[in-house]
Amino acid sequence: MILVRTAARPAPRPRAVVVEPGRAVEQCLHCDARKHSVCNAIPALDLDRLATTAVSMNVESGRAFIREGDPAEHFFNVTAGCAKLFKLLPDGRRQITGFAGVGTFLGLAVSATYAFSAEALEPMKVCRFSRAKLRALLDDFPAMEQRLLEVASNELVAAQEQMLLLGRKTARERIASFLIARAALPSNCLASEPELAQVITLPMTRADIADYLGLTIETVSRSLTRFKAEGLIEIPAAGEIAIRDSAALTRMAAGAGP
Amino acid sequence: MILVRTAARPAPRPRAVVVEPGRAVEQCLHCDARKHSVCNAIPALDLDRLATTAVSMNVESGRAFIREGDPAEHFFNVTAGCAKLFKLLPDGRRQITGFAGVGTFLGLAVSATYAFSAEALEPMKVCRFSRAKLRALLDDFPAMEQRLLEVASNELVAAQEQMLLLGRKTARERIASFLIARAALPSNCLASEPELAQVITLPMTRADIADYLGLTIETVSRSLTRFKAEGLIEIPAAGEIAIRDSAALTRMAAGAGP
C-alpha cells in the first residue's frame, strides 16, 4: 500500500519507511501495484503499520468478492482488472450501480454490512484493508481521509448523473451516454490527452450493460445495431466498439441530438 | 455553526469558544439552528474562525439557491425546511436526485461547478460556508472531515438504492419505496422510536415526486389512487398521506409483494 519511486523492492523489508512529503510515489511497496491512489495522499507512512492493515489479493474472473448484506469487514482498492457492482431484488432483477476499475475504492460505507455486491469481470488484483484497522489508520493520516472524501464526492456526482440517465433518458441516449463515458475513461484514452478514445474495450457483457442502464439485453443489442447502421459506431470485434461520430453520440448522450 | 448547550446566546460574543470534547452540543452559536450536524463532530472550535466562514441565510420558498453549472463557491448546511435537488436535460426533462431536509450538506463536490440545482420547497434556513475557507477549516478539524466522509458514504448508499429503484422497479414499487422511505424519516416518525410514521407530510408536489421517481405525474396520481382503493393508504389532506398497511407497502417496496 506504500508507493515510493524505487524501481526494485528492498529485499529485507525495512521496518519503517518514510516517504518525504511532496515526493511522488509510484510503486506500491506492499503489493506490486504501479499506482495506488490511497497512498498518493499520504506523505509519510509507517510500512509495518500498513502491512498489518492491507493485503494484496488476486480475484479470479467471475468471483463475487463482496456480497450485499454480508458484514462489511474489509475495504478494497482495485489495483488491476475491473469488477461490476450491483444490487439485487428478491426476484432476481439486478441493477449494476457501477464498474470498479483500477484505483476504485470499494466498501467505504459506514454501515456494518455491504450495501452492494461486487463480482470480478476479469482476473483482478485488489488491496484489501481491514476496516477496523483502517479507522485507526485514517485517524493518523488525515490526508488519506481527505482523499477518500474527494473520491466519495466524485462518486456522488457520478451517481447523480446516473440517476438522470435512469430516470429520464431514452434507451438510445443511455447507450450513447455509456459509450461516451467509457471513451472518456483514462484507461481507454491516452492519459496525457483529455480527448475521447477512438476504440473502447468493454470487459462486460450485453447483460451487464443492460443491467447498468436499466434496459434489457435486446434493447441494448438493437440500439447498438442501429448506431452501426447510422454510421455512429463500428463493432470490429466482440468486446470492442469503435466510435465513428463522437460528436453525434455526445449530443445524443446530453439529451439533445437525434 | 457552533453548538453548545447554553440556551441563550452570550450577548457580547466571546472571542473564542472551546466546547469540551464529549460534551453534547445542541444550540448553534453562529446561526440560531437547534441542531447542527457539522458541529457535532467538532470537539473544540474557534468561534471567530467559524464566524468568518459561515453565514446563516433565509431562503424563500421556490428560490433556486444552487444552480447546476455555476461556480461552486459555497457549501451549505440545511438548518430548516426542505429543498429539492435536481438535474435538467436541455429539453427540460428533469430528474430530482434527492430532497435535502434539516442536517443535509449541499455542495460537497470537488468540482469547480455545482453538479445539480437546489430549490427550496418551503421557506428554508441554511448555513452558508465559503468553500475556499472550508478547506482550511477542514485541515484544522480532521473530525469534521471524518463526519463529512460519513455523510458522503451514506449518501452514496442512498444513491445506489435510488439507482436500483429507477433502473429496475415498477411504478407501484417506486411509489411504495418512496412512501416507506418518507415514513422512516426521523422528522416524520418520533426520533426516539425507530418505527415508521403513521402519517407522513409531503412538502413536494406530484410533479416533484414524479421527477424523483422517474415517472409522470399521471402515473404517480393513479398509483396513489389505486393504493387508496386497495386500502394501503389514505389521503386525509393535500400534502399528507396516512399509511394503513405498512407491511404490504414495505413488501412491495422491496420488490416482493403484489
Add this chain to the structure above:
DNA sequence: CGTTGTGTTGATATTAATCAACAAGTGTGG
C-alpha cells in the same frame, strides 16, 4: 370572479419489455 397551479381521471399512443428463434463461439468429452 376570472386566473393559475395542482391533482385526478379517461382515452390513446409509444417505447421498451417479453417471448421466441436462431447464429456464432467456446469448451467438453467421447
Add this chain to the structure above:
DNA sequence: CCACACTTGTTGATTAATATCAACACAACG
C-alpha cells in the same frame, strides 16, 4: 475430430407498462 451443451449476441413478432394527450375539478389568489 466431431457431436453436444452452453453462453452470448442478434433479430423478429407481439405485448404490456407507462407516457402522452385531453378534459375537468378544486383550491388559492389577486
